[in-house]
Amino acid sequence: MPSSQPLTVTEDLTIYHALELKEKLLDALSQTADLELNLAQVGEMDTAGLQLLVLLKKEAQRAGKCVRIVAHSQAVSAVVEFCNMAAEFGDPLLIPAHETP
Amino acid sequence: MDEITGVFIQESREQLAEMESGLLRLEQDPEDQDNINSIFRAAHTIKGGSGVIECHFIESFTHRVENLLDALRNGDLAVTSTLATLLLECCDHMGCLLDVLGAEASEPDAELQARGESLTERLKVLLGAPTTAPASSDMTLHDPTVEVESSGGGIVVTDSWHISVRFGENVLRGGMEPLSFIRYLASLGEIVGLETITDAIPAAAEMDPESCYIGFEIQLQTRSSKADIERVFDFVRDECDLHILPPNSKLSEYIKRIEELPEDSMRLGEILVRCGALTQTEIDQGLLNQETACAGPSTDGAPHSPQLGEILVDNKVVHKELVEAAVVKQTQVNDKKAKEARLVRVQADKLDQLIDLVGELVIAGASANLLAQKSRQAGLVEATSVLSRLVENIRDSALQLRMVQIGDTFTRFNRVVRDVSKELGKEIDLQISGAETELDKTVVEKIGDPLMHLVRNSLDHGIEPVALRLERGKPACGRVSLNAFHDSGSIVIEVSDDGGGLNKNKISAKALERGIIQPGQQLSEAEIVNLIFEPGFSTVDKVSNLSGRGVGMDVVRRNIQALRGAVNVTSVEGQGSTFSIHLPLTLAIIDGFLVGVGKAAYVIPLDTVVECIEQKEPPTGRSFLNLRGEALPFIRLRDLFEIEGTPPARESIVVIQFGGQKAGIVVDQLMGEFQTVIKPLGVMFPHLQGIGGSTILGSGEVALILDVAALVRIVSQSEEQKFLPERNTPSLPVHPGN
Numbered sequence: 001m002p003s004s005q006p007l008t009v010t011e012d013l014t015i016y017h018a019l020e021l022k023e024k025l026l027d028a029l030s031q032t033a034d035l036e037l038n039l040a041q042v043g044e045m046d047t048a049g050l051q052l053l054v055l056l057k058k059e060a061q062r063a064g065k066c067v068r069i070v071a072h073s074q075a076v077s078a079v080v081e082f083c084n085m086a087a088e089f090g091d092p093l094l095i096p097a098h099e100t101p
Numbered sequence: 102m103d104e105i106t107g108v109f110i111q112e113s114r115e116q117l118a119e120m121e122s123g124l125l126r127l128e129q130d131p132e133d134q135d136n137i138n139s140i141f142r143a144a145h146t147i148k149g150g151s152g153v154i155e156c157h158f159i160e161s162f163t164h165r166v167e168n169l170l171d172a173l174r175n176g177d178l179a180v181t182s183t184l185a186t187l188l189l190e191c192c193d194h195m196g197c198l199l200d201v202l203g204a205e206a207s208e209p210d211a212e213l214q215a216r217g218e219s220l221t222e223r224l225k226v227l228l229g230a231p232t233t234a235p236a237s238s239d240m241t242l243h244d245p246t247v248e249v250e251s252s253g254g255g256i257v258v259t260d261s262w263h264i265s266v267r268f269g270e271n272v273l274r275g276g277m278e279p280l281s282f283i284r285y286l287a288s289l290g291e292i293v294g295l296e297t298i299t300d301a302i303p304a305a306a307e308m309d310p311e312s313c314y315i316g317f318e319i320q321l322q323t324r325s326s327k328a329d330i331e332r333v334f335d336f337v338r339d340e341c342d343l344h345i346l347p348p349n350s351k352l353s354e355y356i357k358r359i360e361e362l363p364e365d366s367m368r369l370g371e372i373l374v375r376c377g378a379l380t381q382t383e384i385d386q387g388l389l390n391q392e393t394a395c396a397g398p399s400t401d402g403a404p405h406s407p408q409l410g411e412i413l414v415d416n417k418v419v420h421k422e423l424v425e426a427a428v429v430k431q432t433q434v435n436d437k438k439a440k441e442a443r444l445v446r447v448q449a450d451k452l453d454q455l456i457d458l459v460g461e462l463v464i465a466g467a468s469a470n471l472l473a474q475k476s477r478q479a480g481l482v483e484a485t486s487v488l489s490r491l492v493e494n495i496r497d498s499a500l501q502l503r504m505v506q507i508g509d510t511f512t513r514f515n516r517v518v519r520d521v522s523k524e525l526g527k528e529i530d531l532q533i534s535g536a537e538t539e540l541d542k543t544v545v546e547k548i549g550d551p552l553m554h555l556v557r558n559s560l561d562h563g564i565e566p567v568a569l570r571l572e573r574g575k576p577a578c579g580r581v582s583l584n585a586f587h588d589s590g591s592i593v594i595e596v597s598d599d600g601g602g603l604n605k606n607k608i609s610a611k612a613l614e615r616g617i618i619q620p621g622q623q624l625s626e627a628e629i630v631n632l633i634f635e636p637g638f639s640t641v642d643k644v645s646n647l648s649g650r651g652v653g654m655d656v657v658r659r660n661i662q663a664l665r666g667a668v669n670v671t672s673v674e675g676q677g678s679t680f681s682i683h684l685p686l687t688l689a690i691i692d693g694f695l696v697g698v699g700k701a702a703y704v705i706p707l708d709t710v711v712e713c714i715e716q717k718e719p720p721t722g723r724s725f726l727n728l729r730g731e732a733l734p735f736i737r738l739r740d741l742f743e744i745e746g747t748p749p750a751r752e753s754i755v756v757i758q759f760g761g762q763k764a765g766i767v768v769d770q771l772m773g774e775f776q777t778v779i780k781p782l783g784v785m786f787p788h789l790q791g792i793g794g795s796t797i798l799g800s801g802e803v804a805l806i807l808d809v810a811a812l813v814r815i816v817s818q819s820e821e822q823k824f825l826p827e828r829n830t831p832s833l834p835v836h837p838g839n
Contacts, residue, residue: 015311018311022310026305047268047278047315048273048310048311048313050297051299051302051308052310054299054302055305055310059304062304082283082284083280083297084296085299
C-alpha cells in the first residue's frame with residue numbers, strides 16, 4: 001500500500017495545541033493506513049502531547065493501521081525516553097533522534 | 102554547612118571505615134563473597150549519598166571505584182595484593198575528598214585532583230583496557246547493590262521506594278505538568294525504574310486532549326523521607342492518586358497496591374516487573390496457579406478465579422524458596438537497620454552539659470546532706486541519704502553515656518600495621534585484645550595520636566628484619582599487640598612487640614652524649630629504658646619517615662600526662678618491649694577520699710588509695726618507714742604545702758598506689774569518702790606540682806585534689822636522690838621519668 005507523504009507537525013506538542021492537534025492527527029490517520037509522522041520540528045512536548053501520541057498509536061492499532069514516527073526532535077525523544085515509552089511506541093526511528101542536536 | 106551534608110560526611114566516614122576493614126579482610130580471605138558485597142555496599146552508599154547532596158567530585162570518583170568493585174563482585178577480576186592496595190588508597194582518597202567537602206570547598210585542590218586522576222588511571226588499568234568511560238549511564242538503570250538475583254527471576258530492586266501516581270483529569274487544565282513533577286522527583290535521588298501508565302486514555306471519541314489520563318509507576322532510590330517524596334506532589338495532592346511504598350516493602354503490600362489501582366491486575370503485575378518491583382518468577386508462578394485454578398473443577402458453584410494478588414500471597418512459600426537469596430539479604434539489611442534504630446546520635450556538647458549539671462547536683466546534694474546531719478532530724482537525714490544514693494546512680498549513668506569501647510580505635514591500627522609492614526618489608530601481625538574495654542570518649546579521642554606513635558615505633562624499631570629474627574630463632578612473622586584492661590580505677594593500654602627490645606647500653610650512652618644524665622650517675626634498669634621519653638632522645642642512627650626523629654616519645658608522654666595519665670616502658674633485650682599507658686577512667690567526676698591537714702581539706706582519688714594506717718610517732722629525719730617488711734617512702738602534706746600549725750599527736754598515713762608504686766601521704770585527719778566533681782585549676786596555676794584540680798565541698802569550701810601521679814613521683818625522686826649516692830642499685834621501685 002502506498003504510504004502518503006509524512007505528516008509534518010510544526011506546532012509544539014503541548015496542551016496549548018492539544019485540541020487542534022488531536023483533530024489534525026486523527027484526520028490524517030483516517031485518510032491513510034500507514035501514517036508517517038515527522039516530529040523533527042516540534043520544539044516542545046508535554047504530557048498532553050505524549051497522551052496524543054499514545055492515543056494515535058492506540059487508535060491505529062485498533063483500526064489495524066500503522067503509525068510511525070519517522071523523525072523526532074530533541075524535545076520529543078527526551079520525553080519519550082524519560083517516560084520509558086520508547087519500547088511501547090516501538091519506533092525504530094527513535095535512534096536517529098540521538099543525532100539531532 | 103547544612104545538616105544533611107554534616108550527616109552525609111559522618112555516615113560516609115563510617116562507611117569508609119567499614120570499607121577499609123572489609124578490604125583488609127579481603128586480603129586474608131579473597132573468596133568471601135559476603136565481604137566483597139559489603140565493601141561494594143559501603144562504596145555504593147557513599148556514592149548514593151554524594152549524589153543526593155550533589156557533591157559531584159565525590160560521586161564521580163566513588164563511581165569509578167564502584168566499577169572496579171563491581172567487576173570484583175562478578176568474578177571478572179581476581180583479588181590481588183596490588184588491587185587491595187589500590188582500593189585502600191582509593192579509600193584514603195575518598196576520605197580526603199570528604200575533608201574537602203567538610204571544609205566547604207567547592208572542589209578539591211589541584212594536588213588532590215591529580216591524585217584522583219592517577220588513581221582513576223590505575224583503576225582503569227586494572228579493569229582491563231581503558232575502554233570508553235566505563236558505564237556512566239548504564240549503572241543508573243539498575244542499581245547493582247540492590248539487585249538480587251533469584252533463580253531465573255531477573256532482578257528486583259528491593260531497597261527503593263515504590264511510588265505509584267495517577268494524575269487526575271483536571272491536572273493539565275489547572276496548568277500543572279505531570280512530567281515536571283516526575284523530573285523534580287528525580288532530583289531527590291535516582292529513578293531506577295519508571296513506567297508510564299497510559300491505560301486510562303479512552304478511545305478517540307471520548308478522549309479530551311486537555312484532560313490528563315496519565316500515571317506512573319516509579320522505583321526511586323533516595324535518602325529522602327516519605328514526607329519529602331509526598332511534598333513533591335504537594336501542588337497536585339488533591340488531584341492525584343498517590344501511593345508510596347517504602348523500601349523493602351513486603352510482597353503483600355505490593356499486592357494490596359495492585360488491588361487498589363484501577364488498572365487490571367495482570368497488566369499491573371507486568372508493570373511492576375518492568376520497573377523492578379517484583380520478579381518475573383513471582384508473576385509467572387502467580388500466572389501458573391491462576392491457570393490451574395481455572396482449569397480445576399468448576400463444579401464448586403462459584404467459578405471465582407483468584408486474583409493475581411491472592412495467588413501471590415498464597416504462594417508465599419514458593420516466593421520464599423525462589424528468592425531465598427533476596428530474603429537473606431533483606432534480613433541482613435533489616436538487622437542493620439534495627440541495630441541503627443537502637444542507637445541515638447546525640448551531640449557531644451549536650452552530653453557535656455548533662456555531665457556539668459550532674460556535677461552541680463552532686464555538689465548541691467553534698468551540701469543538703471551536711472545540713473541534714475547538722476539538724477539531727479532522723480527523717481531528714483534518711484531522705485537526704487536516699488537522695489544522695491540516687492544522685493550517685495545518676496552520676497554513674499551519665500558518665501556511662503560518655504563511655505565508648507576502645508575497639509574502634511584499636512581496629513584502625515590494622516591498616517597502619519599492614520601499610521607500614523609492607524613499606525618496611527617486614528611481616529607483622531597485629532593482635533588485639535580487650536577491645537571491649539570502655540573509657541571516656543574524650544580520652545579515646547585524645548589517645549589516638551600517642552597510640553599511633555607507639556605502634557609505629559614498635560613496627561619500625563621494635564620488630565627486627567626477617568633475617569635477624571630467624572637468626573635469633575624467632576618466627577619470621579613479628580607480632581605487635583594492643584591490649585586494654587581496667588586496673589583499680591584506671592585503664593591500662595599496652596602496646597607490646599616481640600622484637601629486639603631496648604638496648605640499655607645504647608640508651609645510657611646516648612643519654613650521656615645528650616647531657617640528659619651525668620657521668621657517674623647511677624640509674625636503675627627501669628629508669629634507663631624510660632629515658633627514651635626524654636625530650637630530644639632518639640637512638641636510631643638513620644632517620645626514617647615513620648619515627649626516629651627524636652621528637653616523638655616526649656610528645657607522647659606529654660599528651661598522656663595531659664590526660665592525667667602516665668606512660669612507661671618495660672623491655673627485655675632480645676625479647677621485646679611493652680609500653681603501658683595508665684589513664685584515669687573519667688575526667689569529670691570521681692570518688693574521692695577526703696583528708697584534712699590543718700584547716701584545709703584535700704581529696705585523694707579513692708581508686709588510688711590502698712589503705713590507711715595510723716602512726717603515733719612517725720619517724721623523723723627519714724622519709725620512709727617499714728610497712729610489713731616493705732620500705733614505704735612517704736611525704737608530709739604539711740611540709741609539702743608548707744602549712745602552718747603543729748601536727749596533732751596522732752597522724753594518719755594514707756597509702757596510695759600508682760603505676761605499680763606505693764607511697765604514703767601523712768595527713769592530720771581522715772574525713773571519709775566524698776563524691777568529687779573535678780574543676781580545673783585554671784591558667785593561673787599551670788606549674789603547680791602535686792595538685793590536679795579543685796572541688797567544692799558541701800559546706801561551700803574549696804578542697805584541692807591531689808595529683809597522685811605527681812606525688813608518687815616527687816616522693817620516689819626525693820628518696821632516690823637521698824639514697825642513690827650511698828647505694829649501688831636502688832632497691833626501691835623507681836618511677837619512670839625524670
